[in-house]
Amino acid sequence: MRRSVVLCVAATFAVAGCGVGDRPAETPSSDGKVTLSFLVFETPNLDAKFWDAAIARASAKVPGVTIKKLVSPNVDRTGYAKQLDASGHLPDILQSVNPAGFAQAGKLAAFTDAELTNFIAPKAGAIDGKVYQLPYNTQxxxxxxxxxxxxxxxxxxxxxxxxxxxxxxxxxxxxxxxxxxxxxxxxxxxxxxxxxxxxxxxxxxxxxxxxxxxxxxxxxxxxxxxxxxxxxxxxxxxxxxxxxxxxxxxxxxxxxxxxxxxxxxxxxxxxxxxxxxxxxxxxxxxxxxxxxxxxxxxxxxxxxTGGGTLVSSSAPNVGLAKKWALAFDEDKENNDAFVKADGSIPAIKGYTAPSDMGPxxxxxxxxxxxxxxxxxxxxxxxxxxxxxxxxxxxxxxxxxxxxxxxxxxxxxxxxxxxxxxxxxxxxx
CATH class of the missing domain: 3.40.190.10 (Periplasmic binding protein-like II)
Incomplete structure (x- = not known):
């Protein structure tokens, strides 16, 4: 079953012309817009409606980006990301995937210190001093x-x-x-x-x-x-x-x-x-x-502390992908939604959880x-x-x-x- 899902996704990517091996790292389309794939996972707390709403909020802040949502067949999104990567189709943006292995292989884009200034623990999860996953949440x-x-x-x-x-x-x-x-x-x-x-x-x-x-x-x-x-x-x-x-x-x-x-x-x-x-x-x-x-x-x-978004170094536009990832993880309404649905403790400077949270x-x-x-x-x-x-x-x-x-x-x-x-x- 999982193999058939991978093949289906791979076929879809091939038709869209967005396989990792099919594109240079920074190639926005001629009209200044780009479509980026985003791997998420669903749980009883984080359902399809949750992700759709969060994606829409981030996309509203980053003009020119269209997000194609991919859903892991189970909660093991890291394992699924490895399957996609093995088939040559690592998603452009990934949510809560363990960066180990991907980062060392040069498959992820590192975030700069300037891009991490709004995070309470900006170096959380660093690999050889570089941060590949936004440290947006503490559990x-x-x-x-x-x-x-x-x-x-x-x-x-x-x-x-x-x-x-x-x-x-x-x-x-x-x-x-x-x-x-x-x-x-x-x-x-x-x-x-x-x-x-x-x-x-x-x-x-x-x-x-x-x-x-x-x-x-x-x-x-x-x-x-x-x-x-x-x-x-x-x-x-x-x-x-x-x-x-x-x-x-x-x-x-x-x-x-x-x-x-x-x-x-x-x-x-x-x-x-x-x-x-x-x-x-x-x-x-x-x-x-x-x-x-x-x-x-x-x-x-x-x-x-960590668990945020990661960006593939082979995304069609790494700069826009990182900008979108930051918008997704720093958005106040998105963090409120994560708090309300999944008990997050956002590690974002100045963030305050909704006052009506339960006991x-x-x-x-x-x-x-x-x-x-x-x-x-x-x-x-x-x-x-x-x-x-x-x-x-x-x-x-x-x-x-x-x-x-x-x-x-x-x-x-x-x-x-x-x-x-x-x-x-x-x-x-």
């Missing part, structure tokens, strides 16, 4: 969203502040017949199973060694070292205690979110984009939010702002971009391996050794 990954009714039923009076308190709360929930954690990752959505591990890597590894992946690249640390193995062991232990139900791994991302809404589990470790979904479509219970707790209760706030979003932003206040911000494992990130493709392999960790097919030590082996293969 907290994960936040533990929880069912307040389930906590009350289990006699849990307050949210866990330490990891032991998280285990104690899980035991109380389990004793009441409530599955503590809702975790999914079926089909093409294996990435969705990563977030408990992202939490434990933040508290057990990155809080001690913020540049751990940079050190991994330099050969100074390994996944099999005690700290990372301990983080993985916590996830295996949650499953062994039946706090994570392995059967849930067959659920897609959308089905996993629905399972939490259907009260099939009390806690949902997910990225902060879930917040506005929770506010916009409220379940029958009240939802709260708290950060993944560390052993001693010290704050750790794993985040990712789950506000609780999520409070977690981020507290992290900024107490300087507890660290990277979110598997979400990193730029220097100090996983080699291309390794995040996907890690997500698949997390399933083995949860089902007991791999021990924490075997999981860590697998990641070291895959790192070696990816960097040969």
């Amino acid at each position: 907290v990954i994960p936040v533990i969203y929880y069912n307040k009714d389930a906590f009350t039923k289990a006699g849990i009076a307050s949210t866990p502040k330490t990891y032991q308190e998280l285990l104690d709360a899980s035991a109380k929930l389990r004793a009441k017949g409530i599955t503590p954690f809702v975790v999914g990752g079926g089909g093409a959505d294996t990435w969705a199973d990563m977030y408990p591990l992202t939490g434990t890597v933040a508290t057990d590894v990155y809080s001690k060694t913020p540049d751990w992946l940079t050190q991994r690249a330099a050969g100074k640390v390994k996944f099999t070292d005690p700290d990372f193995t301990a983080a993985a062991k916590k996830i295996a232990d949650l499953a062994k205690r039946k706090y994570i139900d392995p059967a849930g791994l067959s659920r897609s991302y959308a089905d996993t979110e629905q399972a939490f809404r259907d009260a099939k589990g009390a806690m949902y470790p997910m990225g902060s984009w879930f917040a506005t979904s929770a506010d916009n479509t409220k379940p029958d219970f009240e939802i709260g939010a708290f950060p993944w707790p560390s052993d001693d209760g010290s704050p750790v706030t794993p985040t990712f 789950v979003y506000q609780a999520t932003v409070d977690i981020y702002q507290q992290g900024m206040k107490d300087s507890s911000i660290v990277n979110a494992f598997s979400q990193e971009a730029g220097d100090g990130s996983l080699p291309p493709g390794l995040a996907d392999k890690a997500a698949l391996a997390v399933q083995d960790l949860v089902t007991g097919k791999k021990s924490a030590e075997e999981f860590a050794a697998y990641l070291d082996d895959q790192w070696a293969k990816a960097t040969q």
Whole structure:
């Protein structure tokens, strides 16, 4: 199915005469107008109408540009972009695609310092000092969203502040017949199973060694070292205690979110984009939010800043493509729409979110702002971009391996050794 989609898109591009190999980098049409392809992805929060409206707003600010929207067949837009690139048809503009691999191969246009002046963290995600993806948005990954009714039923009076308190709360929930954690990752959505591990890597590894992946690249640390193995062991232990139900791994991302809404589990470790979904479509219970707790209760706030648009170095007019990308990511109404639909925390100077945002979003932003206040911000494992990130493709392999960790097919030590082996293969 995915192969047929790629061939169809490739055929369309060939007819339009816009294949990557068919044009010079700066060739606007004779009438001063240009058509640019824009790769997006759709989720329950970001549907077709959302993208169409956002595209129209940006296009109104950049005369001469017509956007041809392309939609990834699933949420793995990076994988789809690789397929298109392999067929010689990398889109002109791409949304939230990991630049790793593309940038090093010279396939992306870098943004200048002058073009990045409106961004709070202009060098976020830089590769060899150059920024290829606009750092327009911050996400907290994960936040533990929880069912307040389930906590009350289990006699849990307050949210866990330490990891032991998280285990104690899980035991109380389990004793009441409530599955503590809702975790999914079926089909093409294996990435969705990563977030408990992202939490434990933040508290057990990155809080001690913020540049751990940079050190991994330099050969100074390994996944099999005690700290990372301990983080993985916590996830295996949650499953062994039946706090994570392995059967849930067959659920897609959308089905996993629905399972939490259907009260099939009390806690949902997910990225902060879930917040506005929770506010916009409220379940029958009240939802709260708290950060993944560390052993001693010290704050750790794993985040990712980036995720914006990228521009192909082979776009028919790179200058106009970059101008349009900046218009798309800096537009106030677009950012308001991302906030309302996807729980974004825009990293744009002077931006203020709409005043009518709901309680789950506000609780999520409070977690981020507290992290900024107490300087507890660290990277979110598997979400990193730029220097100090996983080699291309390794995040996907890690997500698949997390399933083995949860089902007991791999021990924490075997999981860590697998990641070291895959790192070696990816960097040969």
